[in-house]
Amino acid sequence: MRRNSFISREQDYALRMIAYLAGLPKNEYISVKELSKRLFISPKFAARIIHKLKKENITGSIQGKYGGVFLKASAKKLSMYDVLNTIGFKVKFNDCLKENFVCELMFGCKFHSFWVNEEKLLIDKLKNQKISEYILKEQYP
Amino acid sequence: MRRNSFISREQDYALRMIAYLAGLPKNEYISVKELSKRLFISPKFAARIIHKLKKENITGSIQGKYGGVFLKASAKKLSMYDVLNTIGFKVKFNDCLKENFVCELMFGCKFHSFWVNEEKLLIDKLKNQKISEYILKEQYP
DNA sequence: TTAAATATTACCTAAAAGGTTATGTTTAAA
DNA sequence: TTTAAACATAACCTTTTAGGTAATATTTAA
Numbered sequence: 001m002r003r004n005s006f007i008s009r010e011q012d013y014a015l016r017m018i019a020y021l022a023g024l025p026k027n028e029y030i031s032v033k034e035l036s037k038r039l040f041i042s043p044k045f046a047a048r049i050i051h052k053l054k055k056e057n058i059t060g061s062i063q064g065k066y067g068g069v070f071l072k073a074s075a076k077k078l079s080m081y082d083v084l085n086t087i088g089f090k091v092k093f094n095d096c097l098k099e100n101f102v103c104e105l106m107f108g109c110k111f112h113s114f115w116v117n118e119e120k121l122l123i124d125k126l127k128n129q130k131i132s133e134y135i136l137k138e139q140y141p
Numbered sequence: 142m143r144r145n146s147f148i149s150r151e152q153d154y155a156l157r158m159i160a161y162l163a164g165l166p167k168n169e170y171i172s173v174k175e176l177s178k179r180l181f182i183s184p185k186f187a188a189r190i191i192h193k194l195k196k197e198n199i200t201g202s203i204q205g206k207y208g209g210v211f212l213k214a215s216a217k218k219l220s221m222y223d224v225l226n227t228i229g230f231k232v233k234f235n236d237c238l239k240e241n242f243v244c245e246l247m248f249g250c251k252f253h254s255f256w257v258n259e260e261k262l263l264i265d266k267l268k269n270q271k272i273s274e275y276i277l278k279e280q281y282p
Numbered sequence: 283t284t285a286a287a288t289a290t291t292a293c294c295t296a297a298a299a300g301g302t303t304a305t306g307t308t309t310a311a312a
Numbered sequence: 313t314t315t316a317a318a319c320a321t322a323a324c325c326t327t328t329t330a331g332g333t334a335a336t337a338t339t340t341a342a
Contacts, residue, residue, distance in 0.1 A: 006147060006234040009331065015252055031287065040245040045332055051289065064340025065286045080255075093147040104181040110275045111156055114221075118263060125259065134251045150300065172318065186301055192320065205309025206317045 011087045013041045014049050018083050019136035021059065021071040029061075029068035038138060049087065056086045075135070081126035093119045152228045154182045155190050159224050160277035162200065162212040170202075170209035179279060190228065197227045216276070222267035234260045 016039045024030060036046035050069055053059040060072035073082075081089070093115040096103045103109065157180045165171060177187035191210055194200040201213035214223075222230070234256040237244050244250060 005236050006232060008329095009236065012235055012237070012252075016246065016250070019250070019252070033287080042332065044334080047288075048290090048332090054289090061288060062340090063288050063338080065284090066341060067287045067339080069288085080252075091147060094153055095146050095150065096153070105157065105277065107279055108277055109157070109160070110277070111153075111160070111221075114270065114275075118266065122259060122263075129255065134255075136246065136249055136251070138249070149298095174318080183301065185303080188319075189301090189321085195320090202319060203309090204307075204319050206315090207310060208308080208318045210319080 014087045022075040023135040023137040029070040031068045075132040078131045080129040163216040164276040164278040170211040172209045216273040219272045221270040
């Protein structure tokens, strides 16, 4: 599949699921199967993503029959950046921003600082966007 | 190779070459071979990129022995966006911003407008950055 | 004891990135 | 007029990644 988005499907799905979990009533939880169905994500893929989020203590889970998952972190403190980061958000605006990258054009490439600034601006914004502002609730008739 | 940059290597090389050509004295030109050597780009790959830029009238060329390429567009009017666009800059912040993409979460996904805004901000900035501000000149001792 | 849930890892496949190969065509100069 | 050195153009190749599936184990309510 094409990948020319800034964020991947996996990262998008993670945001969706977190936004949905944030909308559950307190102390409620939902099975990954049901969650994935409501958000149009393949169940197995959803499970893998939820697992990554759990390892970072963003979600919690109840095992066994009638188990499920819930948001463990505070929706008011959890940022979009936190979620994306857990799902491997290591996108750089240009390769020259990566660690250990040695640019051959030390003699005067001025694009570098442009990318540095833009990247920082966006990351700061992602850190400021809290999940509580993005809660996703299905409307039942 | 990994591809988790916002811009591709090919797009980066295009910017480098344009920035270098913009620094040539008026009416001078340079062979792609020499250009690629100075900018650490594989010669064949450079040729293909220059060809794309020529098709959009950004560069011009002189064929035959002792031929070469030069910047045809005005460095003061040519933007980073123009160059990137020529080299297939169709990156979207999220898949949901693509044409013909149908989002299943019509019922209330609030991330969409965040991505729309951020993407527009960045594209406007790229359109405002003119190549004349990024001229690349090798320093000889 | 069993059904239905999570936990975890290994594997699969299409597509794109990043480049090379190949084969022209053009033109200055010997 | 021949030839070397440049640009022109398309087809092809290889590695990596995105995006997902399969498989198997473990947990726990009923």
